[in-house]
Amino acid sequence: MNRATLTxxxxxxxxxxxxxxxxxxxxxxxxxxxxxxxxxxxxxQEWLRLEYEQRNLSKSARIRDVARNQLHMVPITPDRTLYLKEAK
Known part of the structure; x- marks a missing residue:
């Protein structure tokens, strides 16, 4: 074989x-x-699940239930309201 063929x-x-x-x-x-x-x-898929969970947790009914049951909060009534007058 010649050199060109080998190359x-x-x-x-x-x-x-x-x-x-x-x-x-x-x-x-x-x-x-x-x-x-x-x-x-x-x-x-995880992001969509988290968004769905966030929407459920931020609903006002859920917030109201947590406030009443876990935090023992009650709605405001006029007899419990204290009105302050500014001194002039």
Whole structure:
């Protein structure tokens, strides 16, 4: 074999190996992308669940129930109201 054939064969081998390496990198990146998309879907579902829970916890009826039952608060009545007058 002459020198040009050996050179072309070496270049062909280098190109083939770089192609295999590039395909392997592409596969790894694709797998990482798929994992990231799955994680994104999970986080999106968790976010929607948390928003729903926040809406339920912030409803006025729930706040009123917590205020009465846990904090033992009662509504204001006129006989319990103390009116102050400003001194002039």
């Amino acid at each position: 072309l064969l070496a270049l062909l081998l280098i190109c083939a190996l770089s192609l295999v390496a590039a395909q392997q990198r592409a596969r790894k990146l694709f797998v990482a992308l798929e994992r990231a998309q799955i994680e994104e879907r999970k986080l999106s």
